[in-house]
Amino acid sequence: MALETNVFEPGTRIRVTQQTPLRDRTWTETVEGVVVRCRQATTGSWFAHAQDDKLWLDRLELQRDDGELVVLNLDQFSVIEPV
Secondary structure, eight states, X not given: OOTTSGGGSTTOEEEEEEEEEOXXXXXXXXXXXXXXXXXXXXXXXXXXXOGGGXXXXXXXXXXXXXSOEXXXXXXXXXXXXXX
């Protein structure tokens, strides 16, 4: 996923749909809001054996209409569309 595109610019209103495949179904969740920040951030990784035991994740921070801040970890199942 390319983090450089203008859809991730702070102030841009977007809709993010994420899917989590389960054994017998797919769990789908959609969040809509304004981009606050998009970045790559480290997380502890006891299973990935990455450099310095850290795993880099693409993180997108949104502010919903009610003021709630949402932090999403983006993956290959994330669909992002400008609203």
